[in-house]
Amino acid sequence: xxxxxxxxxxxxxxxxxxxxxxxxxxxxxxxxxxxxxxxxxxxxxxxxxxxxxxxxxxxxxxxxxxxxxxxxxxxxxxxxxxxxxxxxxxxxxxxxxxxxxxxxxxxxxxxxxxxxxxxxxxxxxxxxxxxxxxxxxxxxxxxxxxxxxxxxxxxxxxxxxxxxxxxxxxxxxxxxxxxxxxxxxxxxxxxxxxxxxxxxxxxxxxxxxxxxxxxxxxxxxxxxxxxxxxxxxxxxxxxxxxxxxxxxxxxxxxxxxxxxxxxxxxxxxxxxxxxxxxxxxxxxxxxxxxxxxxxxxxxxxxxxxxxxxxxxxxxxxxxxxxxxxx
Amino acid sequence: xxxxxxxxxxxxxxxxxxxxxxxxxxxxxxxxxxxxxxxxxxxxxxxxxxxxxxxxxxxxxxxxxxxxxxxxxxxxxxxxxxxxxxxxxxxxxxxxxxxxxxxxxxxxxxxxxxxxxxxxxxxxxxxxxxxxxxxxxxxxxxxxxxxxxxxxxxxxxxxxxxxxxxxxxxxxxxxxxxxxxxxxxxxxxxxxxxxxxxxxxxxxxxxxxxxxxxxxxxxxxxxxxxxxxxxxxxxxxxxxxxxxxxxxxxxxx
Amino acid sequence: xxxxxxxxxxxxxxxxxxxxxxxxxxxxxxxxxxxxxxxxxxxxxxxxxxxxxxxxxxxxxxxxxxxxxxxxxxxxxxxxxxxxxxxxxxxxxxxxxxxxxx
Numbered sequence: 001x002x003x004x005x006x007x008x009x010x011x012x013x014x015x016x017x018x019x020x021x022x023x024x025x026x027x028x029x030x031x032x033x034x035x036x037x038x039x040x041x042x043x044x045x046x047x048x049x050x051x052x053x054x055x056x057x058x059x060x061x062x063x064x065x066x067x068x069x070x071x072x073x074x075x076x077x078x079x080x081x082x083x084x085x086x087x088x089x090x091x092x093x094x095x096x097x098x099x100x101x102x103x104x105x106x107x108x109x110x111x112x113x114x115x116x117x118x119x120x121x122x123x124x125x126x127x128x129x130x131x132x133x134x135x136x137x138x139x140x141x142x143x144x145x146x147x148x149x150x151x152x153x154x155x156x157x158x159x160x161x162x163x164x165x166x167x168x169x170x171x172x173x174x175x176x177x178x179x180x181x182x183x184x185x186x187x188x189x190x191x192x193x194x195x196x197x198x199x200x201x202x203x204x205x206x207x208x209x210x211x212x213x214x215x216x217x218x219x220x221x222x223x224x225x226x227x228x229x230x231x232x233x234x235x236x237x238x239x240x241x242x243x244x245x246x247x248x249x250x251x252x253x254x255x256x257x258x259x260x261x262x263x264x265x266x267x268x269x270x271x272x273x274x275x276x277x278x279x280x281x282x283x284x285x286x287x288x289x290x291x292x293x294x295x296x297x298x299x300x301x302x303x304x305x306x307x308x309x310x311x312x313x314x315x316x317x318x319x320x321x322x323x324x325x326x
Numbered sequence: 327x328x329x330x331x332x333x334x335x336x337x338x339x340x341x342x343x344x345x346x347x348x349x350x351x352x353x354x355x356x357x358x359x360x361x362x363x364x365x366x367x368x369x370x371x372x373x374x375x376x377x378x379x380x381x382x383x384x385x386x387x388x389x390x391x392x393x394x395x396x397x398x399x400x401x402x403x404x405x406x407x408x409x410x411x412x413x414x415x416x417x418x419x420x421x422x423x424x425x426x427x428x429x430x431x432x433x434x435x436x437x438x439x440x441x442x443x444x445x446x447x448x449x450x451x452x453x454x455x456x457x458x459x460x461x462x463x464x465x466x467x468x469x470x471x472x473x474x475x476x477x478x479x480x481x482x483x484x485x486x487x488x489x490x491x492x493x494x495x496x497x498x499x500x501x502x503x504x505x506x507x508x509x510x511x512x513x514x515x516x517x518x519x520x521x522x523x524x525x526x527x528x529x530x531x532x533x534x535x536x537x538x539x540x541x542x543x544x545x546x547x548x549x550x551x552x553x554x555x556x557x558x559x560x561x562x563x564x565x566x567x568x569x570x571x572x573x574x575x576x577x578x579x
Numbered sequence: 580x581x582x583x584x585x586x587x588x589x590x591x592x593x594x595x596x597x598x599x600x601x602x603x604x605x606x607x608x609x610x611x612x613x614x615x616x617x618x619x620x621x622x623x624x625x626x627x628x629x630x631x632x633x634x635x636x637x638x639x640x641x642x643x644x645x646x647x648x649x650x651x652x653x654x655x656x657x658x659x660x661x662x663x664x665x666x667x668x669x670x671x672x673x674x675x676x677x678x679x680x681x
Contacts, residue, residue, distance in 0.1 A: 034648060034651055069569055071570040071574070073382075080372050104614060186577055305484070307591070309474050317617070362620075362624040366623065465623070469623070
């Protein structure tokens with residue numbers, strides 16, 4: 001669908017188109033798949049969207065870990081529904097990415113080869129049931145802050161996928177928070193479980209917003225092109241402001257001695273993030289990086305014969321017949 | 327066994343079948359051959375666990391000992407579960423999962439249609455809703471049986487192997503205990519043996535379209551599973567499923 | 580095309596576009612896409628992905644390659660109305676005051 005542009009010397013025509021493009025986007029205009037777009041915009045979007053899609057799919061694993069042990073039928077069903085939603089979100093965003101001229105197979109290969117990134121938060125293990133609550137409350141909570149902004153992204157297919165995702169995401173956060181509230185109000189063992197999960201997931205959740213803006217090379221460009229509308233630090237602050245009172249409301253303590261409400265700024269001040277940990281995990285040395293990719297590789301490799309069978313059948317039939325069953 | 331106890335056991339069996347099978351399907355979550363199938367299998371798993379919840383709740387109500395669906399699901403031991411061994415078998419490869427699902431869905435579909443006419447109102451209501459869901463499950467599993475059977479050499483071999491294995495567990499589906507026979511007399515449940523021909527017809531049609539072969543031997547009828555005789559697999563399944571709930575007895579989740 | 584451990588030709592299946600009708604009488608609208616090996620599976624996948632929350636009473640699935648789209652450079656000739664075709668709009672026509680046309 002999109003033409004191949006070389007990144008070398010732009011022609012005067014290209015320079016004119018680029019100016020028109022930036023003006024259009026600057027005025028809140030949408031970009032659709034068949035529109036002319038700078039090659040760099042296309043590449044940035046493929047990177048950003050596929051990373052997002054990979055995150056949804058890899059994110060199924062830490063939560064999926066507790067489906068078989070969910071402690072009530074309702075929790076089992078709600079968790080299944082949530083993880084199913086995540087698969088769906090990955091699917092929406094992969095499809096959106098494909099409009100930029102790349103096959104889903106290529107994107108999957110890049111992930112499995114370790115060449116593509118996904119959100120580092122999913123490289124942490126889910127050690128207790130309370131982790132499921134913490135993920136819904138904090139990780140989905142952080143994702144919502146990010147996604148609400150992305151619903152206004154300049155690239156049409158991404159914005160539309162995000163609108164659909166935002167509608168579905170709210171239940172994720174609520175179910176997580178409800179789990180934490182129930183545990184915090186439960187037996188002393190349950191309350192300790194909840195506090196322990198919060199202790200382990202708080203800082204990684206803040207890291208989800210990425211490096212501080214001074215260290216984020218992509219941010220400025222993405223903001224110029226209307227893909228990002230707010231900086232990492234702005235979004236992180238919004239998340240803290242929303243979440244700190246929520247922790248107080250259920251009697252749990254956020255593990256940050258510097259966390260304090262500032263009457264003047266009306267924001268919650270918080271402590272320094274451990275950026276060493278952030279970069280260690282981003283670079284592939286987090287607790288579960290290897291396991292997550294191995295699980296996805298195994299699923300993909302084990303599934304090859306299934307995908308092939310369906311295609312072979314379709315080729316034989318040209319996809320017309322349907323077997324009757326009942 | 328009195329009529330109420332017979333009905334409670336029957337409902338427990340219906341619930342346990344769906345809980346255990348739903349649980350097995352949920353093991354695929356995040357590991358399916360392709361993203362769309364992750365969503366499809368999870369959808370079926372959710373439907374089944376939802377049905378289990380309804381059947382177990384009704385069983386608990388009628389039992390009158392204050393046990394709700396969670397108490398029944400998480401605090402009975404394996405010897406007390408009344409599911410068919412077919413559903414507790416490990417998920418195996420995708421071919422086994424699909425084949426086992428298909429054979430169960432074809433049974434479940436006809437059973438639930440019959441139960442939608444049950445003399446018992448509560449049972450009728452649950453069955454009617456569940457039959458619609460099961461019709462969709464059957465459509466999904468049947469279409470996959472055909473695609474695997476008539477796909478590649480590898481998928482055909484795996485599907486045949488799956489069919490040979492799962493088939494031998496299906497006989498038990500059509501055997502009524504004396505208590506169930508009494509339920510048939512009182513028009514609460516259909517005659518299970520009477521469902522076999524229509525099940526076989528459904529299965530035959532799909533298997534033929536898939537180029538697979540039905541094992542010739544009539545599958546052995548299970549006897550005693552209803553009295554809690556399971557395979558070794560149920561014990562490990564429940565050990566995992568119930569572990570957290572049992573670690574905190576009396577807790578609210 | 581594919582590298583690594585996967586057989587050549589291992590794909591994620593063809594792409595299909597999905598259209599849903601939210602209620603009887605409404606038009607089918609584009610909801611998104613799914614991958615599927617054939618039409619029956621495309622329909623099932625679309626149902627699972629796009630109608631979980633009761634969003635549709637009817638579904639269409641179309642192979643993505645079957646769709647022909649206008650291109651942005653067509654926009655002028657295709658979509659910008661000439662100023663001399665106001666007769667297509669109801670406001671162009673005068674009727675006596677107070678008379679109901681429908």
